[in-house]
Amino acid sequence: MDLNSSFVQFSLFSFPFFLLFLLLPLSIHLLLRIKSSPSQVKARNLPPGPRRWPVIGNIPLFIWKNPHVIVSNLARIHGPLMSLRLGTQVIILGSSPDAAKEILKTHDRDLSGRCAPKATPIKESDLKKFSLLWATDCSPKWKSIRVLWKGELFSNKALEAQACLREKKVAEMVEYLGRKEGEVVKIGEVVFAAVYNTLGNLCFSRDLIGLGDEKMARDWKEVFWRFMECATTPLIADFFPVLDGLGLDFQGKKKQAAKCMKKMFGVWQELIRQRRESADDSKKHGDFLDFMLENGFLDIQILFMLLEILPAGAGTLVATIEWAMAELIKNKEAMIKLEEELQTHKIVDSNSIRESHISQLPYLNACVKETLRLHPPIAFLPHSAQSTCEVMSYTVPENSLVFVNLWAIGHDPTVWEDPFSFRPERFLNSNLDYKGQDFELLPFGAGRRMCPGLPFANKKVHLILAVLVGCFDWSLPDNRDPSDLDMNEKYAVPLQKEKSLLLIPHRKS
Ligand code: HEM
Numbered sequence: 228m229d230l231n232s233s234f235v236q237f238s239l240f241s242f243p244f245f246l247l248f249l250l251l252p253l254s255i256h257l258l259l260r261i262k263s264s265p266s267q268v269k270a271r272n273l274p275p276g277p278r279r280w281p282v283i284g285n286i287p288l289f290i291w292k293n294p295h296v297i298v299s300n301l302a303r304i305h306g307p308l309m310s311l312r313l314g315t316q317v318i319i320l321g322s323s324p325d326a327a328k329e330i331l332k333t334h335d336r337d338l339s340g341r342c343a344p345k346a347t348p349i350k351e352s353d354l355k356k357f358s359l360l361w362a363t364d365c366s367p368k369w370k371s372i373r374v375l376w377k378g379e380l381f382s383n384k385a386l387e388a389q390a391c392l393r394e395k396k397v398a399e400m401v402e403y404l405g406r407k408e409g410e411v412v413k414i415g416e417v418v419f420a421a422v423y424n425t426l427g428n429l430c431f432s433r434d435l436i437g438l439g440d441e442k443m444a445r446d447w448k449e450v451f452w453r454f455m456e457c458a459t460t461p462l463i464a465d466f467f468p469v470l471d472g473l474g475l476d477f478q479g480k481k482k483q484a485a486k487c488m489k490k491m492f493g494v495w496q497e498l499i500r501q502r503r504e505s506a507d508d509s510k511k512h513g514d515f516l517d518f519m520l521e522n523g524f525l526d527i528q529i530l531f532m533l534l535e536i537l538p539a540g541a542g543t544l545v546a547t548i549e550w551a552m553a554e555l556i557k558n559k560e561a562m563i564k565l566e567e568e569l570q571t572h573k574i575v576d577s578n579s580i581r582e583s584h585i586s587q588l589p590y591l592n593a594c595v596k597e598t599l600r601l602h603p604p605i606a607f608l609p610h611s612a613q614s615t616c617e618v619m620s621y622t623v624p625e626n627s628l629v630f631v632n633l634w635a636i637g638h639d640p641t642v643w644e645d646p647f648s649f650r651p652e653r654f655l656n657s658n659l660d661y662k663g664q665d666f667e668l669l670p671f672g673a674g675r676r677m678c679p680g681l682p683f684a685n686k687k688v689h690l691i692l693a694v695l696v697g698c699f700d701w702s703l704p705d706n707r708d709p710s711d712l713d714m715n716e717k718y719a720v721p722l723q724k725e726k727s728l729l730l731i732p733h734r735k736s
Contacts (some may be wrong), residue, residue, distance in 0.1 A: 316468075320607075322636060365676075377728075404428060451537070453483060454491070462476055548574065551594060568590040569697035582690055595688055597649055
């Protein structure tokens with residue numbers, strides 16, 4: 228089953244827009260409040276943007292599918308720094324490399340806040356205490372969690388120590404696919420199991436999904452995706468904060484998110500309990516959980532961290548690999564070039580690839596960059612303004628949401644030649660990278676909120692893609708022509724293929 232998912236479900240097309248009209252009497256009240264509200268931004272010197280309706284502002288723009296495409300088209304009309312108003316919420320969108328640089332570098336201090344959607348089933352006070360992703364500001368608490376992640380999970384030393392584990396989980400995936408030779412597989416689900424088990428081993432020293440247990444992989448993927456989708460779908464109170472506290476959740480999204488969270492916490496809590504009970508120095512695992520327990524973290528703190536490591540990590544990685552495979556299947560020339568590169572380096576089975584080979588595979592690297600340019604898993608970097616500042620000669624008011632539109636930058640013909648085509652060659656003989664220095668290519672963000680999982684993701688994506696292409700030939704079900712492969716997107720974070728990619732593996736001879 229396909230489910231939208233996201234860190235920031237900025238999509239409104241599923242939003243019961245008509246409900247706003249049912250609330251018309253309230254609108255009048257709101258209008259009066261807006262007039263006198265000090266946080267209401269005067270139109271003075273805001274970046275340009277499309278015309279707004281009274282009260283609801285630009286909400287009607289989002290009744291159509293794919294908001295990332297809608298706002299990217301609007302940016303071509305209104306410019307690289309644009310403003311929208313959804314209800315009383317001001318939204319600033321940066322849609323060019325220069326605007327991204329201003330937001331993420333020049334004004335990083337002012338614009339590195341976050342605003343958790345109201346559907347997130349976590350109390351604001353808990354988010355402040357325990358969350359990295361949804362920490363409202365870069366507080367000392369947020370900093371200490373990032374330092375912990377960097378040191379324990381993603382430092383060079385930690386990554387080196389985990390290399391065997393990542394390689395082992397990939398080898399298991401290859402073995403499983405070998406058993407599925409000639410059968411149709413949902414590649415997203417297979418990759419999900421490999422990624423989730425890798426992360427599960429980092430945290431708990433054990434697999435969280437049985438290899439080959441397709442139902443379990445499907446169910447867990449669904450729980451993660453549903454959680455992310457529901458927790459981030461805008462509620463009315465996201466646009467009319469004055470309604471916060473009334474618990475208006477017409478679609479039941481907050482309730483569903485809470486249900487998914489309960490399911491995840493239930494399983495992880497049990498693993499924590501077992502570890503606490505068996506805690507004894509002779510049984511150390513050397514994993515993240517041991518570290519957390521040794522350092523006196525409470526269950527609730529550990530659970531919140533897992534919530535940001537497991538769904539966030541697995542979702543983005545799986546989406547990237549599914550898109551990369553879809554592009555390679557559709558673009559035969561690129562697939563052949565990648566196969567040739569892998570054959571030259573004798574990468575023909577999971578034993579012949581080590582992570583250390585990755586830097587010697589320029590075409591593989593170029594394929595990953597090109598995939599992330601065309602299909603950034605997080606289409607909008609979700610920031611907020613902690614204080615009012617001037618950006619590109621416009622005012623960005625305090626408390627406005629500030630999004631960098633990566634999809635618009637990745638598809639801008641003034642930045643990229645032939646931007647809608649998959650052409651990995653554009654990255655060969657180029658120093659352009661996604662480490663946060665080149666503002667044309669920011670799939671992991673930049674600045675202080677940049678993705679802390681980048682070093683891990685970078686290794687895992689390359690490794691999985693190398694074995695999928697190096698060890699197998701792939702065909703589409705019913706002998707369909709790859710050039711007809713449906714590449715439609717469904718807005719979510721991660722940005723998804725509307726139709727899951729179904730493929731048939733054939734062992735390379
Ligand atoms: C292809 C894989 C991935 C992509 C493209 C990606 C992308 C991103 C982006 C764009 C952001 C927001 C940056 C900003 O606001 O400026 C982010 C934040 C974050 N990512 Fe990733 N990510 C990936 C993998 C991972 C993994 C594997 C993990 C964890 C295991 C992870 C955990 C996080 C967390 C916790 C944050 C919030 C950081 C903060 O707000 O301080 N991500 N990621």
